[in-house]
Amino acid sequence: MRILVLGGTSEATALAALLARRRDLDAVLSYAGRTAELKRQPVATRVGGFGGVDGLVGYLTEHGVDVVVDATHPFAEQMSRHAAEAAARTGVPLVALTRAAWTPVPGDRWVEVESLDAAATAIGAKPRRVLLTVGRLGLKAFEAAPQHHYLIRSIDPPDELGLPNAHVILDRPPFDAGAEEALMRSERIQVLVTKNSGGKATSGKLAAARALGLPVVIVRQPARPDVPTVRDPAAAMRFIDTTGVARAAERARDRAEAEAAAADHPVSPDGAVSPEGAVSPDGAGSPDGTPDPDTGADRGV
Numbered sequence: 001m002r003i004l005v006l007g008g009t010s011e012a013t014a015l016a017a018l019l020a021r022r023r024d025l026d027a028v029l030s031y032a033g034r035t036a037e038l039k040r041q042p043v044a045t046r047v048g049g050f051g052g053v054d055g056l057v058g059y060l061t062e063h064g065v066d067v068v069v070d071a072t073h074p075f076a077e078q079m080s081r082h083a084a085e086a087a088a089r090t091g092v093p094l095v096a097l098t099r100a101a102w103t104p105v106p107g108d109r110w111v112e113v114e115s116l117d118a119a120a121t122a123i124g125a126k127p128r129r130v131l132l133t134v135g136r137l138g139l140k141a142f143e144a145a146p147q148h149h150y151l152i153r154s155i156d157p158p159d160e161l162g163l164p165n166a167h168v169i170l171d172r173p174p175f176d177a178g179a180e181e182a183l184m185r186s187e188r189i190q191v192l193v194t195k196n197s198g199g200k201a202t203s204g205k206l207a208a209a210r211a212l213g214l215p216v217v218i219v220r221q222p223a224r225p226d227v228p229t230v231r232d233p234a235a236a237m238r239f240i241d242t243t244g245v246a247r248a249a250e251r252a253r254d255r256a257e258a259e260a261a262a263a264d265h266p267v268s269p270d271g272a273v274s275p276e277g278a279v280s281p282d283g284a285g286s287p288d289g290t291p292d293p294d295t296g297a298d299r300g301v
């Protein structure tokens with residue numbers, strides 16, 4: 001059974017570890033290619049966009065994918081939308097493996113906003129020392145608020161930094177709450193700005209802000225497509241073992257039927273078919289002369 005995991009998260013990495021233990025599963029972990037250095041993975045990987053919904057439909061069909069797991073980041077809105085559309089078009093089962101959003105607890109001073117632009121405004125007019133952890137691709141929005149001092153943390157260096165008063169630290173999660181508090185103290189941070197990414201790996205900064213009584217400007221998660229959703233890799237494996245197995249069996253049955261039909265109506269060496277059938281110029285087509293929509297889907301590579 002062939003599984004495509006759309007990755008770029010710690011959940012995708014954890015799922016890859018489970019998939020690698022299963023000899024009956026053939027998994028590919030897909031990355032957008034945003035970070036320069038990828039972690040080594042125990043399953044095959046591919047890097048780069050698919051070319052929109054059409055490109056993803058083509059990939060699923062050409063590679064005979066039986067299940068797609070959308071384990072992208074909660075803010076990877078476009079990829080999740082494309083996955084839902086491609087799954088609907090191909091009939092390939094899709095499950096989203098995504099973390100729950102963080103929710104405020106007593107002591108938190110959150111200002112929840114809908115976008116990065118709104119976050120830049122919410123910091124306020126007065127210059128402040130800001131810990132900015134929105135990812136390097138989200139920094140542009142803060143050029144509208146150049147009066148603040150920004151301590152920017154990201155995995156890779158920002159390409160261009162249009163902020164006059166900023167310092168970048170490069171680091172990778174997980175981050176623990178104690179270290180986050182020490183960083184905020186030593187940098188005299190006055191406000192934390194972050195996306196509501198959920199998960200444990202980066203939640204230490206929220207606990208640190210709470211301990212220090214600091215306000216947090218936090219961008220709400222975007223709405224996700226309405227698809228089956230699980231919260232942990234083990235649940236994604238259960239989905240694969242039920243829905244995916246059913247899909248693979250259905251495809252095997254279709255393939256067997258197509259082969260049986262082809263055996264009943266053999267194609268002659270010049271590409272012609274038995275009298276009651278017809279073939280398209282490239283030799284494809286079902287015996288009754290109608291194109292077989294599943295032919296491509298069944299051709300794994």
Ligand SMILES: NC(=O)c1ccc[n+]([C@@H]2O[C@H](COP(=O)([O-])OP(=O)(O)OC[C@H]3O[C@@H](n4cnc5c(N)ncnc54)[C@H](OP(=O)(O)O)[C@@H]3O)[C@@H](O)[C@H]2O)c1
Pocket residue numbers: 006007008009030031032033034047048049050051052053055056071072073075076077078079080082134135195
């Ligand atoms: N957004 C965040 O805050 C954030 C944080 C941490 C990690 N990430 C990870 O970084 C990656 C990019 O995030 P994004 O917010 O830029 O995505 P996005 O805006 O939803 O996607 C933009 C395009 O990038 C390509 N893409 C995205 N994820 C892909 C994947 N896993 N495999 C292959 N192509 C992918 C797709 O290109 P085509 O249309 O050409 O297929 C997609 O249309 C994702 O893997 C995500 O999980 C994102």
